[in-house]
Amino acid sequence: MTNPVVHFEIPVENMDRAVRFYEAVFGYRLRRETVDGYAMAFFPRADGGAGASGALAQGDVYKPAKTGPILYFDVDDIDATLARATALGATILYPKKDIGEAGFVAEIEDSEGNRIxxxxPRD
Incomplete structure (x- = not known):
């Protein structure tokens, strides 16, 4: 059995701002490319690893939104991640919630207006 999602794209209006936000909040190094005429910034990818990876995407067909699918990013420390995000202007849309054995979840609005x-995990 494999994970059904293999790639995602997060719409952005301003690629420089979005890259700064995601790199600072999550500590990733994003790799920029142009694909089929669209600006992209790719998240790290571990071939053969669990889960999916994707990219920030900018162009006429990419419209940031708080509606639609919600992507969940795994983090080690949800409080520290929320602190970094809000320091960069993110809005907390759904505060940290204990969901039992699965740990904790929260939702924010990123620098571009997307809900993520x-x-x-539990400590």
């Missing part, structure tokens, strides 16, 4: 979620 955070998931952290």
């Amino acid at each position: 979620a955070l998931s952290a």
Whole structure:
């Protein structure tokens, strides 16, 4: 059995701002490319690893939104991640919630107006 999602794209209006936000909040190094005429910034990818990876995407077909699918980013420390995000202007849309054995979740609005979620294990 494999994970059904293999790639995602997060719409952005301002690629420089979005890259700064995601790199600072999550500590990733994003790799920029142009694909089929669209600006992209790719998250790290571990071939053969669990889960999916994706990219920030900018162009006429990419419109940031708080509606639609919600992507969950795994983080080690949800409180620290929320602190970094809000320091960069993110809005907390769904405060940290204990979901039992699965740990904790929260949702924020990123620098571009997208709803994204955070998931952290129990300490």
